Amino acid sequence: MDVIWNLTRICPWDCAICCVTALHACETTKFYLKKRQKDYGMELSLAEKMQVLKDFCDEGFDIDFSGGDPLYYSEDMQVVEQATVWLPASKISVSMTGVELTERKIELLRKVKNVEFTIDSLPEVQNFARPTGYNLSSIVALKECIAAGIRTRAVMVLYPLTMKESNLRSVYKMLCELEVPEWELLRFYPVGRAKRFSRLVSSKEDYLKTMALLRTFRGPTKIFFQHSLRMLEGDGVCPAVHKAFGILPDGNVSACAWAINVQAQPIDDCFRLGKMPEQKIGDILKAAQKRAEYRHDAHESRIITWLGKRSDNHMxxxxxxxxxxxxxxxxxxxxxxxxxxxxxxxxxxxxxxxxxxxxxxxxxxxxxxxxxxxxxxxxxxxxxxxxxxxxxxxxxxxxxxxxxxxxxxxxxxxxxxxxxxxxxxxxxxxxxxxxxxxxxxxxxxxxxxxxxxxxxxxxxxxxxxxxxxxxxxxxxxxxxxxxxxxxxxxxxxxxxxxxxxxxxxxxxxxxxxxxxxxxxxxxxxxxxxxxxxxxxxxxxxxxxxxxxxxxxxxxxxxxxxxxxxxxxxxxxxxxxxxxx
CATH class of the missing domain: 3.80.30.30 (pyruvate-formate lyase- activating enzyme)
Structure with missing residues (x-):
């Protein structure tokens, strides 16, 4: 079972298409924001996070720590550090930004399976979706991690600007030159802050055309596609509940890690499974798997189906x-x-x-x-x-x-x-x-x-x-x-x-x-x-x-x-x- 755990909503970047609607922080506001999130019950305390972590580890789940930036705060780093004690490296991944890559972070990242950085385009490309400096910061951090012997992966979200052939080729060329082992392509979901950009959703034909183009690329960096893209080709079933789920900063468990609204809550009650640490994850999943909507295999991503039923785009x-x-x-x-x-x-x-x-x-x-x-x-x-x-x-x-x-x-x-x-x-x-x-x-x-x-x-x-x-x-x-x-x-x-x-x-x-x-x-x-x-x-x-x-x-x-x-x-x- 794979878990995508958004440890915090807080992030040093303010991306226009952030699916968790991250709260933008800087050095002067980061501690105030953290306190406010906890005071209002919007983020678990350190002790509660450790309880959740212990539950996941006891179940032997694979954990992808995400956010926000899961390593922006020292206490969140403590959670990931503890995970490396309770779990083997092969079960831990970190999806982070390139901000403040300290020696402590480098040492920690050496103990995990993969470190992911999102790079949608080269720094010189004007991209409305990412703040100025975001892609450059990710590239610099990627280089530092590779130099430190850390296994890395680059991620790109596919929307019209990034799907241009020139953009795909230029980013892939750079990744090959850096000897990045893997490049994962993700589908664009109009959820969270990205809800207002529904017009960026590409057609099935455009996605398939882009995937076919990417398969012609030759180089040392391995290209692979997120499950919801592979499912467009009839490959596999939706992993929600049976193979994967998400957990939000306040402990809410979501059937799909991408099914998030602008308040960083499950986008609909059909995705809301339970609340940790009040409930054990084993009990939550057992109950979810008995629900009608998760009893049978789905050959399309459930969040895509849900969004499609609202093709008026939440009108x-x-x-x-x-x-x-x-x-x-x-x-x-x-x-x-x-x-x-x-x-x-x-x-x-x-x-x-x-x-x-x-x-x-x-x-x-x-x-x-x-x-x-x-x-x-x-x-x-x-x-x-x-x-x-x-x-x-x-x-x-x-x-x-x-x-x-x-x-x-x-x-x-x-x-x-x-x-x-x-x-x-x-x-x-x-x-x-x-x-x-x-x-x-x-x-x-x-x-x-x-x-x-x-x-x-x-x-x-x-x-x-x-x-x-x-x-x-x-x-x-x-x-x-x-x-x-x-x-x-x-x-x-x-x-x-x-x-x-x-x-x-x-x-x-x-x-x-x-x-x-x-x-x-x-x-x-x-x-x-x-x-x-x-x-x-x-x-x-x-x-x-x-x-x-x-x-x-x-x-x-x-x-x-x-x-x-x-x-x-x-x-x-x-x-x-x-x-x-």
């Missing part, structure tokens, strides 16, 4: 009752706004409407929640019955009125029927071709315009920045259908993504389908910078430096002129360029 969708829905607007040429939903499941990376989380109380990331205002049509009818001044109503100022949930709940359609009855002008801006469904109503308005956002005609760019929105092709086709039926249409080209938005191709695609066009610069001052950086690092690393440096007013003035020229060339009226 929280609920129905609510609202008190008002018609709000006055400060937007140009718009008198009122109506938002049938709170939040937006299109999850656009650049969206600056995420600011509403400050007022709604949602803890979920932007794009992961949706409140459905079930009574919005009735509330609007009451508000219009009071005869407010007639004015243009924008449907969807901080949401998209054509959410996927609109197919079922039809709130926007009901709202359109009420606005039509009161003869209020309507303006719609959406990313969804579902708007075509309501064409029969839209044609009856005396004053109505429909815009669809197009940031790129490139499907791969759209998937990267607008992961759950309908494709650009569908949006442009919707513009054409509405336009042919006499509805005023426009394309909203925004935000323009430098080097990724091809304005010429967009104008060619929308020609004959719109009455006018509007455009907007990229706004990176509204809490979206980190998310844009994440996508660029993974998909377009060559553009990362330019985006992070920012684009000045002169740049956007030139883009505005280019947009106006293209509009004139294609004989499409240009009605404005919004600067941020």
């Amino acid at each position: 929280k969708i609920r129905t609510i009752q609202c008190r008002s829905v018609l709000t006055k607007s400060n937007l140009p040429k718009v008198d009122y706004c109506v938002n049938p939903y709170v939040g937006c499941l299109h999850a656009c990376v650049y969206c600056y409407a995420r600011f509403i989380r400050r007022f709604t109380g949602h803890g979920e990331p932007w794009g992961h929640f949706l409140d459905i205002k079930l009574n919005a049509p009735e509330v609007l009818a009451r508000e219009l019955a009071k005869k407010p001044r007639r004015g243009t109503v924008l449907l969807g100022s901080v949401t998209d009125a054509y959410q996927p949930s609109e197919r079922k709940h039809r709130l926007t359609r009901a709202i359109l029927e009420i606005l039509l009855k009161h003869d209020f002008p309507v303006s719609i801006l959406t990313k969804s071709d579902l708007v075509v469904r309501d064409m029969d109503l839209l044609k009856q308005f005396s004053d109505c315009e429909v815009g669809l956002t197009v940031t790129s005609t490139d499907e791969s760019v759209a998937r990267s920045f607008e992961p759950h929105a309908p494709s650009p092709k569908k949006r442009i086709e919707a513009l054409g259908t509405l336009h042919q039926n006499g509805i005023t249409t426009y394309a909203f080209i925004g935000p323009i993504l430098p080097e990724l938005t091809n304005l010429e191709l967009i104008f060619e695609a929308i020609q004959g389908k719109v009455n006018f066009v509007m455009a907007e610069s990229l706004n990176m001052k509204c809490g979206n910078r980190h998310f844009i950086e994440t996508v660029l690092s993974a998909k377009y690393p060559g553009l990362l430096h330019a985006y992070m440096a920012g684009f000045n007013k002169g740049y956007w003035d030139e883009v505005e002129v280019a947009t106006e020229k293209l509009a004139a060339k294609h004989q499409i009226p240009h009605k404005g360029f919004f600067h941020h």
